[in-house]
Amino acid sequence: MSRAAALVGVASGAAAVAYVLYSHGRRILPTIPTTVKLLPNGTFGSEALATSATLALEGTLVICTQNLAVSGANQVLLNLVEGGMWTGSIVLLSPSVGPFGKEFADLGVSIYIGQIEELLERIRDVRVAVCNTIMTxxxxxxxxxxxxxxxxxxxxxxxxGMLEEELAKRNDKNTTPEIVREALDGCPRVVSVCAAQQQLYKPGHGVVNFVGVPAPVVGWKIGAEPVTSRPITLLSLGIVCPRKNQHWAVQVFQAFAGARKDVRLIIVGARYVRDYEMEYVKKVKAAAEGDSRIEVHDVTSDVDQFYRRADVLLFT
Incomplete structure (x- = not known):
């Protein structure tokens, strides 16, 4: 993974971790730069923390996931770990095994499959936790x-309404609107990926850190297809599911492209875990069948290879 990609999510994680440690009187070694202001609510120095070469934290960081599937949400946690903002031990908690576990293990993260109570019985020096997605x-x-x-x-x-529907699709027995509201009110730091999301959930102690593609490092496109020898490429990146409308993306692309041969659409994110996702993947592939300009790829942790091929990012 490129250094640029690794920085995605580090700002959110580093800033959130620093805040909750500060507000609970825990130690941060060495001292956070004086340019960073830690406030009970609002914006604080996430960029300075994410790019700091001296920030070091001790004890155990626990990161909690809803699963270990290959997903953009889990990629944010992986980026946080890869960014090196925590120098103590890191333990990942998941209720089930999955293919993305290897990515964390390769970075030296211990993986515990089970429940949070069991984990806390085993590890007594937990300094801070980072939970990921509404299902935690x-x-x-x-x-x-x-x-x-x-x-x-x-x-x-x-x-x-949609919350209940999505939880039912996932057969989630741990999460209810009441449990979510309790967490939103009580969590010391809730990180939203945009201001509109923060307005939707109205957390008691929230901050907005935008998620996006960072400025690439020099040479990140080395090895990419030359622009002169490939079609103009539109990239749709994300789990293929009804919420993300890839079927519509195929239809819109075909209407836009007409008979042109100098354009192509690459869809990345087909996953075969939940029934409704598998059905939707079939629907997308059926719509694209016979059109050689459209590619549908499975989920992957190596997204850089697709960014290198892209001219336009397509959001639907």
């Missing part, structure tokens, strides 16, 4: 009751 709300509440500083990164846009 129940873990946020338990960590808060244990007085463990916790940052919670939200990725979803699920208003009332």
């Amino acid at each position: 709300a129940h873990i946020v509440n338990k960590l808060t009751k244990h007085s463990i500083p916790t940052a919670w990164i939200l990725h979803e846009w699920w208003p009332s």
Whole structure:
């Protein structure tokens, strides 16, 4: 993974971790640069923390996921780890095994499959926790009751009604609107990926850190197809599912492209975990069948290879 890609999510994680440690009177070694202001609410020096070469934290950091599937949400946690902002031990908690676990293990992260109570019985020097996605709300509440500083990164846009529907699709028995509301009110730092999401959920202690593609390092496109020898490429990157409208992307692309041969659409993110996702992948592939200008690829942790081929990012 490129250094540029590794910085995605580090600002959110580093700033959130620094805040919850500060607000709970925990130690940060060495002292955070004086240019960084840690405030109970609002914006603080996430960029300075993410780019600091001296920030070091001790003890154990616990990162909590809803699963270990290959996903953009889990990639944010991986970027946080790869960014090197925590120098103590790191343990990842997941309720189930999955292919993305190898990515964390390769970075030296210990992986524990089970429940948060079991993990806390085994590890007694937990300094801070980072929970990821709305489906970890129940873990946020338990960590808060244990007085463990916790940052919670939200990725979803699920208003009332849609929240219940999406949880039912995933057969999630741990999360309810009431549990989510308790976590939003009690978590010391809730990280939203945009201001509109923060307005939707209205956390008690929230901050906005935008998620996006960072400025690339020099030479990141080395090895890419020359522009003169390939078609203009539109890239749709994300889990293939109804919420992300890749089927519509295929239809729009075909209407736009007509009979042109100098354009192509690359869709990355086909996953075969949940029934409704598998059905939707079939629908997208059926719409693209017979059109050699459209490619559908499985989920991958190596997204740089597709960014190198892209001229336009397509969001639907």
